[in-house]
Amino acid sequence: MASLTKCIDMMNEGIERTIRLIPQLPVAEAKLSRLMLMVSGSLNDELELELKPYKLNHSEFLTLMFLNSRPESSSTPGELCEFTKQGATNMTRIGNALVKRGLITRGGSDDDRRRVVIRITAAGKRLILKMLPPLFPRLDAMFVGFSDVDKRNLSRLLRKLAHNLDQADSDIQA
Numbered sequence: 597m598a599s600l601t602k603c604i605d606m607m608n609e610g611i612e613r614t615i616r617l618i619p620q621l622p623v624a625e626a627k628l629s630r631l632m633l634m635v636s637g638s639l640n641d642e643l644e645l646e647l648k649p650y651k652l653n654h655s656e657f658l659t660l661m662f663l664n665s666r667p668e669s670s671s672t673p674g675e676l677c678e679f680t681k682q683g684a685t686n687m688t689r690i691g692n693a694l695v696k697r698g699l700i701t702r703g704g705s706d707d708d709r710r711r712v713v714i715r716i717t718a719a720g721k722r723l724i725l726k727m728l729p730p731l732f733p734r735l736d737a738m739f740v741g742f743s744d745v746d747k748r749n750l751s752r753l754l755r756k757l758a759h760n761l762d763q764a765d766s767d768i769q770a
Contacts, residue, residue, distance in 0.1 A: 659680055698720075
């Protein structure tokens with residue numbers, strides 16, 4: 597597989613060729629969008645490799661992390677679908693896999709038995725505590741050369757982009 601840097605160089609060359617065919621192409625925006633997709637894909641691929649020894653995929657990991665971070669370590673299927681960007685069918689499959697491994701439980705709410713509540717188990721919490729520390733060195737390595745100001749600026753800009761994407765989605769739905 598080509599390095600990310602090589603892929604970025606190829607992308608730049610391709611966009612330069614595309615400008616000749618479509619002069620009105622918003623070049624900076626196209627490059628930034630593609631760059632984010634490439635970096636995101638690389639991050640996702642790397643995370644999947646890190647999760648493989650634990651027999652988890654990214655969606656299952658996100659589900660455990662979300663549950664672990666919630667008050668009372670619980671959530672509803674709808675909230676999980678929204679946070680993990682999964683459909684109900686896939687979230688059911690994820691839930692079934694995690695229940696089977698004893699990492700989460702599914703049951704009725706104490707307040708409303710019609711409402712399903714999903715909770716992370718003690719085993720799920722132990723797995724997270726085991727998994728996370730080995731990820732820290734790689735996470736640190738990704739941001740070598742970034743000052744605290746760089747990281748704050750990147751965070752601010754990504755949040756601004758997320759807001760714009762949310763706005764564009766609401767405009768489309770209106």
